[in-house]
Amino acid sequence: MARIRVLVVDDHRIFAESLAAALAAEPDVDVAAAGSGPAALRCLERGAAEGRRFDVLLVDAELGAGPPGSAPARPVPDDGEGAVDGISLVAGVRRAQPALRTVVLAEKDDPHRAALALQAGASGWVAKDCSLQRLLAVVRGVLRDETHLPPALLTGVLRELTAARKHRTDSERLVESLTPREREVLRCMVAGLGRKAVAERLFLSPHTVRTHMQNVLGKLGVHSTLAAVALARRAGVGPAEPLPAASVVLAGDVVERGGQPA
Secondary structure, three states: OOOEEEEEEOOOHHHHHHHHHHHHOOOOEEEEEEOOHHHHHHHHHHHHHOOOOOOEEEEEOOOOOOOOOOOOOEOOOOOOOOOEOHHHHHHHHHHHOOOOEEEEEEOOOOHHHHHHHHHHOOOEEEEOOOOHHHHHHHHHHHOOOOOEOOHHHHHHHHHHHHHHHHHHHHHHHHHHOOOHHHHHHHHHHHOOOOHHHHHHHHOOOHHHHHHHHHHHHHHHOOOOHHHHHHHHHHOOOOOOOOOOOOEEEEOOEEEEOOOOEO
16 A cells, blocks of 8 residues: 655644644554644655655645744745745745645635645645545545645635736736846846945946846836835746856956965
């Protein structure tokens, strides 16, 4: 009998342990539990290193939310500790382990967050209070490449996805109005580079970069760098690639960062 490896990720320990215990009672399910996003990532990495990859990830939709007034969860773990929100965990896992199927567990129906979860790579959205039989059916279904949504959410999720697609199309059209040089500058902005760093990277004067940045904001119809970056990301614009760490090229000669000839 092929066994299904499931990882439950929920920062409510009692719920996570109870669900893990219920799933473990199934003859074809191996299950583990993690109490945070970083802990889940470590568990997934350990499983991959040992040749025992997980098949399905069950993630709390409100992972990392914490009590009212607490600090918000980070969208991306940068040091392996702290809170990571559920949707971002889904996206990160999708990039790192594309074969792993993810199902989001939610306390309430939320078409907007369900659409975000699907866009991030989730294969299902299930109520936390659903029956064990229903959850197992979803787990086995996503392993057959099925997508599972509660019928009551379907219309709302389709509406959200349609709106997001239109928003993306509008953003892409605005980005296409930029000149090649302005797109280079925009990619540098997405990478978080300031005016001086952009000038050095593109071999332009700071004044010229300032003009390009103003043109970018004007053509995109926004009033700040943050808004420009958000629109660029909706349009699928990635950050400028980092410069090689070992060397830079000057007048055809390779010179190390420390100033000594290569």
